Amino acid sequence: EDQVTQSPEALRLQEGESSSLNCSYTVSGLRGLFWYRQDPGKGPEFLFTLYSAGEEKEKERLKATLTKKESFLHITAPKPEDSATYLCAVLAWGGSYIPTFGRGTSLIVHP
Amino acid sequence: DAGVIQSPRHEVTEMGQEVTLRCKPISGHNSLFWYRQTMMRGLELLIYFNNNVPIDDSGMPEDRFSAKMPNASFSTLKIQPSEPRDSAVYFCASSLGRGGTNEKLFFGSGTQLSVL
Numbered sequence: 001e002d003q004v005t006q007s008p009e010a011l012r013l014q015e016g017e018s019s020s021l022n023c024s025y026t027v028s029g030l031r032g033l034f035w036y037r038q039d040p041g042k043g044p045e046f047l048f049t050l051y052s053a054g055e056e057k058e059k060e061r062l063k064a065t066l067t068k069k070e071s072f073l074h075i076t077a078p079k080p081e082d083s084a085t086y087l088c089a090v091l092a093w094g095g096s097y098i099p100t101f102g103r104g105t106s107l108i109v110h111p
Numbered sequence: 112d113a114g115v116i117q118s119p120r121h122e123v124t125e126m127g128q129e130v131t132l133r134c135k136p137i138s139g140h141n142s143l144f145w146y147r148q149t150m151m152r153g154l155e156l157l158i159y160f161n162n163n164v165p166i167d168d169s170g171m172p173e174d175r176f177s178a179k180m181p182n183a184s185f186s187t188l189k190i191q192p193s194e195p196r197d198s199a200v201y202f203c204a205s206s207l208g209r210g211g212t213n214e215k216l217f218f219g220s221g222t223q224l225s226v227l
Contacts, residue, residue, distance in 0.1 A: 097208075
């Protein structure tokens, strides 16, 4: 059974204080790892897809990296508007096209 | 495109009543997912359709839940009878389908369901 564990559950940062969110996963064979951002009262919004160990993707202050066991979402010099819940999901090879989601990390960036 | 459209945004009902949630996926998308989100359990898949056919409904809690997709532009999730433990945010999501970045999901804004 595919498993996704995100840590920490919650993170409070000061504006400009860089940090990382972790997503550890267990799958039979990784087809893709996805990061989503969810704002209060809204549905998750796609950020990145990573497919193989060593791959990196960047978007503004966010950079996602991938190893064979985990992914990190690095947030550089965050701003209050980066406050949101960040969700990680994995898709495995083998017939099912259903992603398994982690519980998410709630990020609050204080001005 | 307007994105995935869900209705209603909020639903308050009494225990035992029937609830119907609606979803219009993005045009051209052939995969549709219904998820339920709670603080305790996070995002849980309820059912997955591909080309309007239910492929995996193993996440549907029990016989009180049913889902249909009569055509490529419309899906419903019905709860009958509803119970207080069904209170949650229900999301519909769609994707282009199989392969590469086609697998990223586009979510609707969700339906906040409260069963009293």
